[in-house]
Amino acid sequence: MRDSCRLIVVGATLLGCGGSDPVATRGLAQDAGAAETGGPRDTSGTLLSDASDASPQDASVPPPADAPGTAPARDAAPQDVGSQARALSLAAQVGRDLFFDATLSASGAMSCSTCHDPAHAYGPPNGLAVQLGGVQGDQAGTRAVPSLRYKEFTPPYADLLDNPDGVSVPGPGGGYTWDGRAATLADQAKIPLLSSFEMANASPADVVAKIKAGSYASLFQQAFGADAFNDADAAFNDAAAALQAFQDDDVSFHPFSSKFDLYAGNKIGGSLTAAETRGFKVFVDPSTGNCAACHYQGAGLNGSSALFTDFSFEAISLPRNAAIPANADPTFIDMGVCGPTRTDHLPADAGAPDAFCGMFKTPTLRNVATRTAFFHNGVIHSLEQAIRFYNTRDTAPELWYPTIGGTPKATTDPGFPTYGLVTTQYVGGTVQKFDDLPAAYLTNIDPQLPLDGRAAGSAPPMTDQDVADLICFLGTLSDDYQPPATPPTSGACVN
Numbered sequence: 001m002r003d004s005c006r007l008i009v010v011g012a013t014l015l016g017c018g019g020s021d022p023v024a025t026r027g028l029a030q031d032a033g034a035a036e037t038g039g040p041r042d043t044s045g046t047l048l049s050d051a052s053d054a055s056p057q058d059a060s061v062p063p064p065a066d067a068p069g070t071a072p073a074r075d076a077a078p079q080d081v082g083s084q085a086r087a088l089s090l091a092a093q094v095g096r097d098l099f100f101d102a103t104l105s106a107s108g109a110m111s112c113s114t115c116h117d118p119a120h121a122y123g124p125p126n127g128l129a130v131q132l133g134g135v136q137g138d139q140a141g142t143r144a145v146p147s148l149r150y151k152e153f154t155p156p157y158a159d160l161l162d163n164p165d166g167v168s169v170p171g172p173g174g175g176y177t178w179d180g181r182a183a184t185l186a187d188q189a190k191i192p193l194l195s196s197f198e199m200a201n202a203s204p205a206d207v208v209a210k211i212k213a214g215s216y217a218s219l220f221q222q223a224f225g226a227d228a229f230n231d232a233d234a235a236f237n238d239a240a241a242a243l244q245a246f247q248d249d250d251v252s253f254h255p256f257s258s259k260f261d262l263y264a265g266n267k268i269g270g271s272l273t274a275a276e277t278r279g280f281k282v283f284v285d286p287s288t289g290n291c292a293a294c295h296y297q298g299a300g301l302n303g304s305s306a307l308f309t310d311f312s313f314e315a316i317s318l319p320r321n322a323a324i325p326a327n328a329d330p331t332f333i334d335m336g337v338c339g340p341t342r343t344d345h346l347p348a349d350a351g352a353p354d355a356f357c358g359m360f361k362t363p364t365l366r367n368v369a370t371r372t373a374f375f376h377n378g379v380i381h382s383l384e385q386a387i388r389f390y391n392t393r394d395t396a397p398e399l400w401y402p403t404i405g406g407t408p409k410a411t412t413d414p415g416f417p418t419y420g421l422v423t424t425q426y427v428g429g430t431v432q433k434f435d436d437l438p439a440a441y442l443t444n445i446d447p448q449l450p451l452d453g454r455a456a457g458s459a460p461p462m463t464d465q466d467v468a469d470l471i472c473f474l475g476t477l478s479d480d481y482q483p484p485a486t487p488p489t490s491g492a493c494v495n
């Protein structure tokens with residue numbers, strides 16, 4: 001599906017231009033900020049004219065001390081490292097209050113920030129595959145919590161989205177959540193507010209009543225009109241728009257403050273080490289890592305750049321995760337775009353051909369090194385394990401999928417890898433490769449490197465050195481990077 005031309009361009013950035021490619025990389029932080037400052041993001045049409053009227057209101061500062069339910073998040077809110085803080089619109093201020101307000105959940109203990117923690121790049125604060133929510137706080141979700149950083153550039157879902165690389169043929173792409181079913185951040189925000197296993201409000205009116213009784217009710221009216229609470233459905237839409245405005249406007253959702261950003265902008269402190277440079281090469285190399293084919297880092301849609309995703313949907317067929325309670329039911333199979341959570345691409349009949357089954361959205365890899373649960377079902381728990389999965393899903397599937405009918409070896413052979421999900425070695429038996437996708441849909445699995453379907457027992461696409469270097473490179477995508485006063489000359493990820 002994808003052409004490798006753009007990888008040559010990417011390679012030129014890496015190898016020849018040292019990050020000085022003006023189209024692909026330069027000034028991305030400034031451009032993104034400028035586009036938004038002037039943009040029509042303010043739902044109320046009102047901008048705070050006096051940025052010094054700030055005490056609790058300036059960008060990225062957590063909500064006021066008197067806002068209920070905000071205590072856990074308050075200390076954790078990120079600082080604007082290297083970015084120009086700017087005043088939030090009234091709508092975005094409301095959105096920030098909503099985001100941190102645990103009274104907006106049926107349990108009274110859960111806000112957006114419980115799962116999307118600003119201290120963890122707005123990703124989960126723990127390594128759980130799925131979080132617990134609901135009225136009593138005991139209902140498990142079905143998917144891993146994504147980071148909310150850099151999401152505002154996401155186009156709405158389309159079956160044939162133009163690929164931002166400008167070369168690949170159009171395919172399923174865009175939209176929010178792992179299956180793309182929400183078209184905008186505002187649409188998306190309504191899902192957790194009402195989901196029985198998340199914030200579990202009974203209805204939009206239930207949410208609105210809580211806002212009306214809350215400490216920022218008058219701010220809500222300032223932003224959306226004195227009569228804003230008269231119509232519950234309209235007020236619910238306003239709340240969703242406010243949550244979008246906060247995510248769109250607040251710089252903490254798109255700080256562009258990683259080492260990679262310094263590198264891409266030719267800034268001091270942005271020199272990649274030898275190990276990171278090699279890792280970048282693996283990342284873009286179509287014959288080894290080939291990560292950039294989907295985690296695209298060139299100029300993207302909506303004026304974005306270096307988002308490390310092309311928003312495309314692919315089936316890469318992660319192992320089924322027994323740690324998700326819903327998976328105790330063998331008939332529950334999360335197939336992404338084709339359902340069952342998303343309902344507009346369901347197969348005509350069970351098992352009927354459907355090219356969308358098994359597809360999940362390619363996530364950004366920015367801040368990926370800060371995560372401890374990976375992929376849509378959180379089955380993988382370290383960055384190394386994620387890369388090892390890509391490298392050996394096909395060459396050593398017994399490390400990732402269960403074996404049935406074999407005899408466990410009392411002692412594993414020396415050299416039997418311990419990085420897989422399966423650390424027991426079997427004699428005989430059959431590996432249940434692709435155990436979380438019905439056989440009818442195995443043809444949907446993407447055949448690109450590094451998951452090119454090569455034979456079990458053959459050489460994997462990446463060497464151990466490639467894997468180690470790739471981990472180093474992905475570490476440069478973490479925000480809030482502070483260049484050391486003196487660059488180290490030895491240690492991890494240096495030489």
Ligand code: HEC
Nearest residue numbers: 111112115131133143144145146176177178188189192198
């Ligand atoms: C109980 C944990 C939990 C809470 C609370 C929660 N979320 Fe999420 N969030 C998730 C999970 C899990 C997903 C992925 C859902 C899916 O793929 O169906 C997600 C997805 C998202 C996405 C889409 C990101 C992407 O990559 O497309 C956005 C945006 C988002 N949440 C915003 C919010 C907002 C705003 C709130 C508060 C109103 C909130 N979330 C509350 C767990 C949570």
Ligand code: HEC
Nearest residue numbers: 289290291293294314360361362363374375376386390446
């Ligand atoms: C064919 C497209 C494709 C290629 C090539 C690809 N990825 Fe992915 N990547 C995806 C998709 C799709 C997902 C989500 C899949 C899912 O959860 O079912 C993903 C998820 C991930 C995740 C989990 C991130 C998170 O937030 O949970 C990591 C880490 C990752 N990829 C790293 C890499 C690396 C490193 C490479 C290169 C060695 C690579 N990917 C190559 C499409 C791709």
